[in-house]
Amino acid sequence: MNVIEKILSAHCGGAAVRSGQIVTVDLDYVMANDATACLAVDIFNRDLQADRVFDPDKVILVMDHFTPSSSVAAANSHNRMRQFAAEQGLRHVYDGQGVCHQLMMERHVRPGQLIIGADSHTCTYGALGALATGMGSTDVAVAWKEGRIWMKVPEAVRIAVTGQWPAHVGAKDLILRIIGDLTAQGATYKALCFTGPAIAALGMAERMTLANMAIEAGAKFAYIHPDATALAYLRAAGRPGGHVFADDEDACYERSMEYDISGLAPQIASPHSVDNVGDITDFEGIAVNELFLGACTNGRYEDLEVAAGILAGRKIAGSVRLLVTPASRDIYLRAMASGIIGALIESGAMIGWPGCSACFGGTGGIIGRGERLLTTANRNFRGRVGSPEGEIYLASPAVVAASALTGRISDPRRIES
Amino acid sequence: MIQGKAIKFGHNIDTDQIIGARHLSLPAIADMAPLAFEHHGNFTTHFAPGDILVAGENFGCGSSREQAPAVLKQRGAGAIVACSFARIFFRNAVNLGLPLIICSQTDEIGELDCLEIDGGCLHDMTTGRRYTIEPLPPFIAGIVDSGGIIPHLRGKKAQA
Numbered sequence: 026m027n028v029i030e031k032i033l034s035a036h037c038g039g040a041a042v043r044s045g046q047i048v049t050v051d052l053d054y055v056m057a058n059d060a061t062a063c064l065a066v067d068i069f070n071r072d073l074q075a076d077r078v079f080d081p082d083k084v085i086l087v088m089d090h091f092t093p094s095s096s097v098a099a100a101n102s103h104n105r106m107r108q109f110a111a112e113q114g115l116r117h118v119y120d121g122q123g124v125c126h127q128l129m130m131e132r133h134v135r136p137g138q139l140i141i142g143a144d145s146h147t148c149t150y151g152a153l154g155a156l157a158t159g160m161g162s163t164d165v166a167v168a169w170k171e172g173r174i175w176m177k178v179p180e181a182v183r184i185a186v187t188g189q190w191p192a193h194v195g196a197k198d199l200i201l202r203i204i205g206d207l208t209a210q211g212a213t214y215k216a217l218c219f220t221g222p223a224i225a226a227l228g229m230a231e232r233m234t235l236a237n238m239a240i241e242a243g244a245k246f247a248y249i250h251p252d253a254t255a256l257a258y259l260r261a262a263g264r265p266g267g268h269v270f271a272d273d274e275d276a277c278y279e280r281s282m283e284y285d286i287s288g289l290a291p292q293i294a295s296p297h298s299v300d301n302v303g304d305i306t307d308f309e310g311i312a313v314n315e316l317f318l319g320a321c322t323n324g325r326y327e328d329l330e331v332a333a334g335i336l337a338g339r340k341i342a343g344s345v346r347l348l349v350t351p352a353s354r355d356i357y358l359r360a361m362a363s364g365i366i367g368a369l370i371e372s373g374a375m376i377g378w379p380g381c382s383a384c385f386g387g388t389g390g391i392i393g394r395g396e397r398l399l400t401t402a403n404r405n406f407r408g409r410v411g412s413p414e415g416e417i418y419l420a421s422p423a424v425v426a427a428s429a430l431t432g433r434i435s436d437p438r439r440i441e442s
Numbered sequence: 443m444i445q446g447k448a449i450k451f452g453h454n455i456d457t458d459q460i461i462g463a464r465h466l467s468l469p470a471i472a473d474m475a476p477l478a479f480e481h482h483g484n485f486t487t488h489f490a491p492g493d494i495l496v497a498g499e500n501f502g503c504g505s506s507r508e509q510a511p512a513v514l515k516q517r518g519a520g521a522i523v524a525c526s527f528a529r530i531f532f533r534n535a536v537n538l539g540l541p542l543i544i545c546s547q548t549d550e551i552g553e554l555d556c557l558e559i560d561g562g563c564l565h566d567m568t569t570g571r572r573y574t575i576e577p578l579p580p581f582i583a584g585i586v587d588s589g590g591i592i593p594h595l596r597g598k599k600a601q602a
């Protein structure tokens with residue numbers, strides 16, 4: 026079995042499983058956020074007529090998309106979540122503490138776990154060697170009740186990455202390139218397994234960026250083997266343990282792709298699809314109106330640090346607004362303590378409260394007709410962040426910071442330090 | 443048998459287009475349903491209950507929001523025919539009992555053509571062409587035939 030099959034097998038009684046098989050698996054966590062939880066609560070109460078969740082320790086609710094409540098409807102839906110949490114005695118309910126996936130990575134996920142979430146970017150947890158995937162509210166309601174769910178064992182695709190990371194090029198550029206090559210549906214139903222020395226060289230923040238965007242190629246899981254870097258992250262979080270799995274000798278992969286990142290340029294995904302990817306040189310000089318640094322893709326401390334490295338002591342262009350939203354409260358505190366938040370504010374940034382923020386504009390930061398947004402988020406779908414007549418470009422934190430200085434899409438490799 | 447006119451879409455129709463993220467905090471699917479495909483003029487102008495959405499590759503990509511198939515079901519979509527579907531959308535639609543049909547030649551179907559779906563066949567009555575439909579895996583077909591995952595689970599319990 027390959028590592029994906031082994032983790033699934035360990036969650037359905039230990040018998041061998043093979044890609045293509047449909048299995049019923051036990052779940053370690055079931056997460057939902059404020060875009061999806063209320064629908065699941067309705068289904069749980071009304072359609073399933075369920076009484077109790079399978080384990081109040083394993084059902085996690087996060088208010089991050091519309092918090093602090095951005096409309097009366099959002100406030101009401103947040104209250105329904107709080108009420109459900111109280112009725113069920115849920116132990117992990119977060120409000121305004123950060124984006125769901127970041128909180129899951131900071132507080133809950135362990136290697137070898139199997140997790141579903143009512144959010145497509147749940148695949149982020151593969152950065153710690155867990156199998157995690159997004160499902161809809163009905164599946165989540167069923168999982169709340171049963172603690173298990175059916176799924177198809179996916180085929181695995183191995184993506185081996187070698188080479189030296191060039192300056193100002195990182196995981197965001199690599200994953201955009203991979204999605205450009207695979208296309209938006211090239212990995213539908215599959216598990217993307219990232220491996221090789223250039224992946225081992227990445228810190229946890231960049232691994233999360235990589236795993237986060239696997240869904241943009243349609244993938245079900247992302248997976249990175251939990252090595253010393255991952256185990257050190259877990260120890261530092263006070264959460265050692267978990268189960269590290271590995272391929273058997275006869276492990277099969279549907280196919281392998283190889284990347285040498287030594288010559289990779291910063292990448293841009295241009296409107297209106299994530300696989301519409303090219304080198305930054307094709308886009309330099311395009312004027313933008315708004316820039317966003319944040320989201321579960323790139324709102325981590327290391328991302329803010331990269332941006333501050335470019336922006337500190339300089340001013341952003343007068344023609345743009347720059348929104349920065351730390352992905353969690355812990356990141357926010359750390360960035361305040363180290364002076365990064367102060368440096369970003371002095372350069373002209375607005376700082377948002379931890380949450381999804383301008384990733385989709387549930388709490389503001391939306392763009393108007395004809396405007397362009399350059400963002401570190403993971404989707405550039407038409408109308409996702411405001412007007413359908415606006416345009417969204419995706420890029421790395423370094424590109425966003427460099428472009429904030431000029432008001433145009435700019436190559437961070439050309440900014441003098 | 444399902445009968446309706448074709449409402450055409452392209453490739454990679456994402457869930458943000460089906461129902462915008464900002465509407466997700468509305469209290470019920472019924473409140474969101476009138477906002478389905480709000481920026482697609484062909485849908486807002488021509489769609490009537492029973493009509494069949496016809497698209498290219500990767501229909502329903504993007505977020506996990508079950509509200510996307512749910513609003514289409516609420517509006518009375520007869521079925522969605524596409525070359526392929528994104529994984530989470532597919533699963534959500536199966537769970538809701540919304541018929542999804544995989545057919546690789548959807549580009550031959552014209553806007554507002556009259557379609558008829560019967561068993562394993564899709565019939566474009568405007569052009570007279572017939573297409574075979576890829577069958578669903580039996581486990582999944584079982585859920586759709588029960589009308590969705592919840593009736594399916596109830597049925598299983600009743601049997602046990």
Ligand code: SF4
Binds near residue numbers: 382384402
């Ligand atoms: S930050 Fe964006 S992509 Fe991530 S969970 Fe929030 S809305 Fe979704």
